[in-house]
Amino acid sequence: MTITFEGRPIRVPQGTSVAAALLAGGVREFRSSIVGxxxxxxxxxxxxxxxxxxxxxxxPARQSCLVPVRDGMRIRRQNGAPELEDFNTGDDHEE
Ligand code: FES
Known part of the structure; x- marks a missing residue:
């Protein structure tokens, strides 16, 4: 299957975690720290x-070592702290 990291396609085997797949694909910077x-x-x-x-x-802020890869996943670097509104998944609805 294929995932993308920062728009770059990476071929990964089924059943691996996102973290393992990115490391195997040569990714060494997953995020930047909030301070510094x-x-x-x-x-x-x-x-x-x-x-x-x-x-x-x-x-944002997904623990990539705990998430299994899925074909077509779009993954981006986590830069600092996410904004609260970044967590809106679109699942909210008014009753
Ligand atoms: S590497 Fe994912 S929580 Fe430590």
């Missing part, structure tokens, strides 16, 4: 450290 804008990348690969945050299909 320092480049960060996955560390624990098991959902503990939150160093692997990326934007997946428009949703």
């Amino acid at each position: 804008a320092v480049a960060r990348a996955p560390y624990c690969m098991m959902g503990v450290c939150f160093e692997c945050l990326v934007e997946i299909d428009g949703i």
Whole structure:
């Protein structure tokens, strides 16, 4: 299957996590820190450290080590802290 990172297509095997797929695809900077804008990348690969945050299909701050790849996923670098409105998934509805 194929995912994209910052618009660059990456071929990945089915059943891997987004973090593993990006690392295998040569990605070394997943996000930048909130303080100092320092480049960060996955560390624990098991959902503990939150160093692997990326934007997946428009949703910010996803833990890429916990998300399985899906064909066509659009992944972007997480730069600093997301804005609160960035978390709107479009699922909200008024009753
Ligand atoms: S690599 Fe630590 S939470 Fe994902």
